[in-house]
Amino acid sequence: TMTERKESKRRKESSAHTPAERRTLRVKMVLLGSSGVGKSSLAFRFSKEEFSSTVPTVGCAYMTHLVCLHDATLRFEIWDTAGQEKYHSVTPLYYRGAQAALVVYDITKRESFMRAQLWLRELERQYVPGETVVALVGNKGDLSDLRQVMLQEGQTLAENKGLLFTETSAKSGSKVSELLMTIAHRIRQSTTPESTLEEWKDSCVDLHSPETQRKQGTCCMAELH
Amino acid sequence: MAADVHNKKVAWETQNGSLAPVGKLRAERSDSPTPGLVEGTEPGAGQDDAMFVHTRSFEDLTADGEEGEDTDPSGPASGLGTPLGDREQPEAEPVGPEEEQAPEAPAGGRAEEEDVTSEAWRGRRKHVFVLSEAGKPIYSRYGTEEALSSTMGVMMALVSFVEAGKNVIRSIHADGYKVVFLRKSPLVLVGVAHTRQSERELTRELLYIYYQIVSLLTLTQLNHIFQRKQNYDLRRLLAGSEHLTDNLLKLLDRDPGLLLCAVSCLPLPSSTRDVISSSLQAAKSKSLVFSILLAGNQLVTLVRKKDQYLHHMDLHLLFNLVGSSSSFREGEGWTPICLPKFNTAGFFHAHISYLEPASDLCLILVSTDREDFFNLSDCKQRFLERLRRRSAYPALQEATRSPSYPVSQVGIPELRHFVYKSKSSGLYTSPELPAPYQTEEEQERLMGLYQYLHSRVHHTTRPLRSIYHCGERENLLAWVTSGFELYLCFSPLGTKAQAVMAINKLLKWIRKEEDRLFILSPQTY
Numbered sequence: 001t002m003t004e005r006k007e008s009k010r011r012k013e014s015s016a017h018t019p020a021e022r023r024t025l026r027v028k029m030v031l032l033g034s035s036g037v038g039k040s041s042l043a044f045r046f047s048k049e050e051f052s053s054t055v056p057t058v059g060c061a062y063m064t065h066l067v068c069l070h071d072a073t074l075r076f077e078i079w080d081t082a083g084q085e086k087y088h089s090v091t092p093l094y095y096r097g098a099q100a101a102l103v104v105y106d107i108t109k110r111e112s113f114m115r116a117q118l119w120l121r122e123l124e125r126q127y128v129p130g131e132t133v134v135a136l137v138g139n140k141g142d143l144s145d146l147r148q149v150m151l152q153e154g155q156t157l158a159e160n161k162g163l164l165f166t167e168t169s170a171k172s173g174s175k176v177s178e179l180l181m182t183i184a185h186r187i188r189q190s191t192t193p194e195s196t197l198e199e200w201k202d203s204c205v206d207l208h209s210p211e212t213q214r215k216q217g218t219c220c221m222a223e224l225h
Numbered sequence: 226m227a228a229d230v231h232n233k234k235v236a237w238e239t240q241n242g243s244l245a246p247v248g249k250l251r252a253e254r255s256d257s258p259t260p261g262l263v264e265g266t267e268p269g270a271g272q273d274d275a276m277f278v279h280t281r282s283f284e285d286l287t288a289d290g291e292e293g294e295d296t297d298p299s300g301p302a303s304g305l306g307t308p309l310g311d312r313e314q315p316e317a318e319p320v321g322p323e324e325e326q327a328p329e330a331p332a333g334g335r336a337e338e339e340d341v342t343s344e345a346w347r348g349r350r351k352h353v354f355v356l357s358e359a360g361k362p363i364y365s366r367y368g369t370e371e372a373l374s375s376t377m378g379v380m381m382a383l384v385s386f387v388e389a390g391k392n393v394i395r396s397i398h399a400d401g402y403k404v405v406f407l408r409k410s411p412l413v414l415v416g417v418a419h420t421r422q423s424e425r426e427l428t429r430e431l432l433y434i435y436y437q438i439v440s441l442l443t444l445t446q447l448n449h450i451f452q453r454k455q456n457y458d459l460r461r462l463l464a465g466s467e468h469l470t471d472n473l474l475k476l477l478d479r480d481p482g483l484l485l486c487a488v489s490c491l492p493l494p495s496s497t498r499d500v501i502s503s504s505l506q507a508a509k510s511k512s513l514v515f516s517i518l519l520a521g522n523q524l525v526t527l528v529r530k531k532d533q534y535l536h537h538m539d540l541h542l543l544f545n546l547v548g549s550s551s552s553f554r555e556g557e558g559w560t561p562i563c564l565p566k567f568n569t570a571g572f573f574h575a576h577i578s579y580l581e582p583a584s585d586l587c588l589i590l591v592s593t594d595r596e597d598f599f600n601l602s603d604c605k606q607r608f609l610e611r612l613r614r615r616s617a618y619p620a621l622q623e624a625t626r627s628p629s630y631p632v633s634q635v636g637i638p639e640l641r642h643f644v645y646k647s648k649s650s651g652l653y654t655s656p657e658l659p660a661p662y663q664t665e666e667e668q669e670r671l672m673g674l675y676q677y678l679h680s681r682v683h684h685t686t687r688p689l690r691s692i693y694h695c696g697e698r699e700n701l702l703a704w705v706t707s708g709f710e711l712y713l714c715f716s717p718l719g720t721k722a723q724a725v726m727a728i729n730k731l732l733k734w735i736r737k738e739e740d741r742l743f744i745l746s747p748q749t750y
Contacts (some may be wrong), residue, residue, distance in 0.1 A: 035465050044555055056465035057552040059560020059575075062598065080556070084465040086441060090561055093595065 024066075024073040026198045027187055030095040032119045033104035034112040035083030038139040041170035042104065043080040046180055051171050057082040060094055067184045074184050076100075095126065100133045100183050105154075107138045107167060108146040113153070120161060133186045135164035137179065142169040267708030268735040269647030269654065269743040276527050276747040277488075277651040278536040278566065341368035341376075352417040353434060353474060356381060358410065359456040363463065364434075366474055370460060380415050384408065396424045407431040411451035412438065420673060423680035426484075430477050433538065436565040437473050440542050441466055444569035472549035476541070478669050480522065484679055485710060486537045487646045487653040491523040493624045495740040500617040502526045502748045508608035509750045510601060512594035514573065516608075520625045521585045522548060524652075524744070531749040536566030537651060543575070547587050553577045557605075559598050564591075576601035580609065585625050629657035635734045637727045639719035641699065644675065645735055646710045647743065654735065654742040661698070671699075675712050678703040682710075693721050704728060 031039040040054045040061065047065045061080040066073055079094040081087065095101055101123055105116040116136065123134060136158045138149060151167060158165030164182060168175040264270070339346045346368055354373070355364035360381035362370035370377075384406060387394040397404040405427040407414040414431040422430075439447065442462060450457050477483050493501075505516045505528045514533055518525040522544055529535060542564070552558060558577035563569065576590040576598065588608070590601045612618045632640055634656070642662065646653035662671045674696070682689045682705050691704040700715045702724045713731070715724055739745065 040552060040555075047555075052551075052555075054551050055468055055549070058546065058550045058577075059558060059562075061552050061556045061558050062602075063556030078556075082465070082560075084462075086462040086464075086466075087561070090595065 024075050027074050027076050027100060027184075028079070028098040029076050029100040029102065029183070030079045030081060030098045031102045031104060032081055032091070032095065032123075033083055033102075033137075034106070034109070034115045035085075037083065037104045037106040037109070037112050038170045039083065039102075039104050040080050042102070042137070042139060042168065042176060043078050045170050045173060045176045046076070046078065049173065051173070056084060059087060059090070065180075067180060069184055069188055072188065074187065076180070076184075092126070095123065098132060099187055100135070102135050102137050102179075102183075103163075104137045104139050105149065106140050107149045107154075108140055108143050110148040113138075113149045117157065120157075120163075131190075133164065133183055133190065134161075135166070135179065135183060136161075137165075138167040139170055141167045141174055142171045263706070264708045265649045267647050267649065267706070268732060268739045269645070269650055269652055269745075270708070271650040271743075271745055271747055275650055276529065276535070276744065277540070278534040338369045338372075339367050341372045350418065350420055351474070351478070353431065353470075354380065354415045354417075355434065355438065356413050356415070357451065357455075357457070357459060358413060361456055361458060363412065363438075363459045364467065364470055366471065380406075381413060384413055395428075398424075403427060405431065407435065409435045411447060421677040421680075422673075423684070425683075425685065426676060426680050430474075433473060433477060433483065433541075434470060436538055437470055437542060437545070438463065439565040439569055440539075440546075440563045441469075443563045443571060444565070445571070469545060469549050473542075473545045476522075476545060476548075479665075479672055481644045481655060481672065481675060481712075482522075482537075482653060483541055484672070484676060485644065485646045485653055487651050488524050488537060488540055489522075489653050489655060490742060490744055491520040491525045491624055491628055492630060492654075492738075492741050493525065494620065495745065497617050497620040497624070498526055498744065499746070500615050501612065501621060502528060502744075502746075504608050504611035504615065504617070506748050506750055507611060508604040510590075510592070510597065510604050512592040512597045512600070513590060513604065513750065514593060515589070515591040516604075517543065517589040517591070519544065519547060519585075519587045519589065521628055523628055525586070525621070526744060526748070528748045528750060535564070539564035539566045543589055547577060547589065553587065554579055554582055557598075557602060561595065562591075574598075576605065578605060584622070585628075586621070629655075632656040632659060635731055637730055639715045639723055640713060640727055640731070641716060642671065642714040643731060644710075644712045645731070648708055648710065650743060650745075652743050671714065674699075674701055674714070675703075678712055693724065700724065702728070 031043060033039055035056055040057050041051060043061070043063060044050065044052050044054075047063060057080060059082055063078050063080070065076045065078060067076060068074075079098070081091050081094050103116045103119045103123070105112040107113075120134070120136070123132070127134075136154060138151070138154045154167065155165055157163075164179075164186065166175050166179050166182075168179055170176060349367055351366070353364070353366045354362070354377060356362055356377045358381070360378045362374050362377045364370065365373050384394055393408065394406050396406065401419045403416075403418050403420075403422075403424055405416040405418070405424055407416075407428055409432075412435060414435055416427045416431050418427055442450075450459070450462075482488055501518065505518060505526060508516070509528075514530045515535055516528045517535075517540070518527075524540075527535065527540075543562075546560075546562065547553060550558075556578070558575070560575055560577065561572035562575050563572050567573075572595070574592050574595045574597065576588075576592065578588055580586040580588060588605055590604060592601055609618075612621070632642055641659050642656060644653060644655045658668060658671070662668050674694070678692055678694060678701055681692050682703050689703075690706070691702070694701040694703075695717075697717065699717050700719055700721075702711075702713045702715070702721075704711045711728065711731075713724065713727065715727070735742065
């Protein structure tokens, strides 16, 4: 995408000048929740300013998105999982080792809120509290006329468990980029100074190395997607 | 199974040493005045090894469907054993949150369900129902399953009643309708059709649907579930996949490849195809079993692990998966998938991604290791890099802009359309549909005629070598030899003599164009 391209260019320039200051850190983020709550549409919104309604995700979709903070660039590696039950047995593959998890429900479907609580319990079994940034997300905020889950309920649940909380609309784009920025800042805070995040190796381009030609080729390739 | 594969002493060197096409041989083939009618010399026959599991004919395919192939450990696939590592036993019990609720309505599901008491519902050409042995509805092509639970109960009662007399119900013929039953424990599939298809072909279509379900769950898991709970509601596990089955049924009505057990290739200069194949061949990884490049519903190339063959049915299931899901358009897809003709017991893991978001070119990398995502992602990058370096990419993109050819290229004025299948390569070629057949109804009508001819030439007790069929709107001719199957559609004003003459001319044309229309030198890693 355009922004990604610009950002990658900017990242490249800055890393060429002051490679130590401008780091790109890898953040593994997973989206969990029932089928049809809008996980894929949210993931799509993160990278493009567009809405697309999708057919149910098969297995899992992987995409990356760069977020620039004042002192670092975060490379979000997003695992958008399928909500369908038949894929649940493979889902732990995707949330294992994730630095961020979004548990998504549909505010117009109470059942998806119940299921979100099951996902939270599942995550609690896997994670030491505080190590992973978990956000509870009530999606389809544009359909508040059909609301079955009150804003207060989501808020209370998140407060009790110490999670981030927001209501979004992947359709209108409301609160989506704010959500991502909040997560980015939270991750940055929780990981400095002794970073637990892995640096993204490809970002350290040394313009003087003979490898550079090749690397640039790779970069153009990446822009294709 | 991952371990199983790697312990097999597989030479990773390219099988043929050189990837350059055997130019001399090709020249000889093209010059040959009479295209071979015998298997292996027919136009489109591969030069080396075939790409696919060798299903010699339609008979082979249906036969193994009717016998208990699930328990048969032999066959070319057996070397790989179960594609599931022992650490990866299929889990009937989902690891994710448990719940005992009814399946939710899937997002993006069918827009609205039909009223099953309406005339429109009754008037459908072909219904397909899937139920469990306890008589619980699992799938209906039209209308909701809930509304049909009593109908499905009756179906199961019929099956059980006949079985109680130590017999098997296969079909009911009444009032122009065929009701076909396929019992594949733990599922029962029922088709109700008023088409001209034979009972056998309808059964084969049901078999496709059965394999579609197995590809999502594995037979092992399916058996396990029903052993534990006989009246389990399988819709819970199939939720969100109904569109795959819907789409497969559409393909069965429209795509000659599924009828002929064959795959069509994107027409491409052989030099370009060779570069693509070798680039794909070079981008290998330990866990890779198949690398498949598709352009829409056509094959660009397929590279396989030595000694491992893909079955057409499995490839068609992959085509269907890619064709009916938009989720691979954004980012990279990673999904467990069972290839049931390869092995019904375990999952492969497929990395599925488009070369570009707006392109029709989709790469499927089939791996045995569910943790190998990043390796395969890297394989894709290496493939793309190589493709660009050798500048084959523009030629490939150019070819996807005209994925077919007009029948006029052949130069036979009366000829409207044809389907030619080379039996030894399992590949077919067919021109784009011309004017009267461009609407969906007309397309299905033409396919219906081909299906009718196909069922006549492959009749169980009275098979035919050729058949000429005069209709009001077109004349058709089918001809089958040990090397190929050919179906031709002519204008209704043409004569039989003209049609017979056309065969020779067409075969010569296909021979001349075979480099472009077929994959003559399939590759292994």
